[in-house]
Amino acid sequence: MDAKISVTTRCNARCKTCPVWTLQGDDMPAGVFKEIYKKLMTDPRIDRILLNNTGDMYVHPDRARLWEIIEATMYKPVILTTNAAEMDYCPKVTKIIISFNGYDKASYEYTTGLPFDETVANIRSFYDDLSELNAEIHTLAWGDIYVPNIEERVRDLWGDFPGRVRVSYKTDNQQEHDIPGAPVHQAEARIPCDYLDKVNIWPDGSIIQCAHDFRGEGRFGNILTTSVFGSILHPDRMKLKAQHAVGAFPGLCATCNYNTPTDGRIVYVRG
Numbered sequence: 001m002d003a004k005i006s007v008t009t010r011c012n013a014r015c016k017t018c019p020v021w022t023l024q025g026d027d028m029p030a031g032v033f034k035e036i037y038k039k040l041m042t043d044p045r046i047d048r049i050l051l052n053n054t055g056d057m058y059v060h061p062d063r064a065r066l067w068e069i070i071e072a073t074m075y076k077p078v079i080l081t082t083n084a085a086e087m088d089y090c091p092k093v094t095k096i097i098i099s100f101n102g103y104d105k106a107s108y109e110y111t112t113g114l115p116f117d118e119t120v121a122n123i124r125s126f127y128d129d130l131s132e133l134n135a136e137i138h139t140l141a142w143g144d145i146y147v148p149n150i151e152e153r154v155r156d157l158w159g160d161f162p163g164r165v166r167v168s169y170k171t172d173n174q175q176e177h178d179i180p181g182a183p184v185h186q187a188e189a190r191i192p193c194d195y196l197d198k199v200n201i202w203p204d205g206s207i208i209q210c211a212h213d214f215r216g217e218g219r220f221g222n223i224l225t226t227s228v229f230g231s232i233l234h235p236d237r238m239k240l241k242a243q244h245a246v247g248a249f250p251g252l253c254a255t256c257n258y259n260t261p262t263d264g265r266i267v268y269v270r271g
């Protein structure tokens with residue numbers, strides 16, 4: 001099982017595809033992070049630790065301390081996802097995924113509200129460090145910026161990136177951004193959600209349903225007081241998993257379009 005920690009729910013971006021920045025954000029204190037990180041690092045049921053969930057770690061005021069904690073103890077893979085606009089240090093983790101939702105200045109700035117030129121220059125300034133890791137660029141091809149040659153545009157933009165580059169046609173933030181008429185975005189059967197097989201942690205230690213549970217509607221305990229095993233077997237998680245298994249998607253899941261097959265929707269255009 002993967003554990004996904006939201007060390008912060010604050011974000012410097014203003015993405016049209018994600019509402020987290022419209023909500024009040026919180027930071028996990030470094031001491032709390034240390035306790036949670038150690039618990040997950042030493043629990044045999046956790047295979048990998050994923051940072052961050054929603055929000056961006058580079059806005060955390062105590063991030064230098066967080067990098068120290070992470071780099072001091074890494075017995076299993078640690079994967080960081082960031083928009084990299086505020087990246088000021090490349091931590092020695094297993095993998096860094098850069099979320100870059102656009103293929104030129106207009107599409108990127110429209111989607112994220114972040115400055116294109118500065119962000120591209122910042123990412124390029126870390127190429128030497130990123131080449132030492134397993135680095136990837138991920139671009140979401142969502143409705144308002146979709147063009148038929150989006151894969152070539154993204155590949156051209158990141159022709160010199162020291163890692164893999166992918167385009168995803170999965171829209172997954174309950175914002176109804178599927179592309180009408182584009183074959184890769186047509187609705188099809190929903191499947192049991194893989195988020196129910198993850199331990200998704202908020203800054204206060206709450207174990208929430210998934211990355212799209214922006215208001216913490218589904219809670220499977222608190223990692224500070226609940227064992228990893230206890231959260232995995234939490235009655236509410238078990239009940240929801242059983243419902244998904246028979247094709248029932250209640251509550252928050254009713255309007256979600258995340259849990260659809262990925263076949264043909266995730267395309268590596270480079271690497």
Ligand code: SF4
Nearest residue numbers: 193210252253256258
């Ligand atoms: S299907 Fe349900 S559990 Fe899965 S991402 Fe959507 S809201 Fe979350």
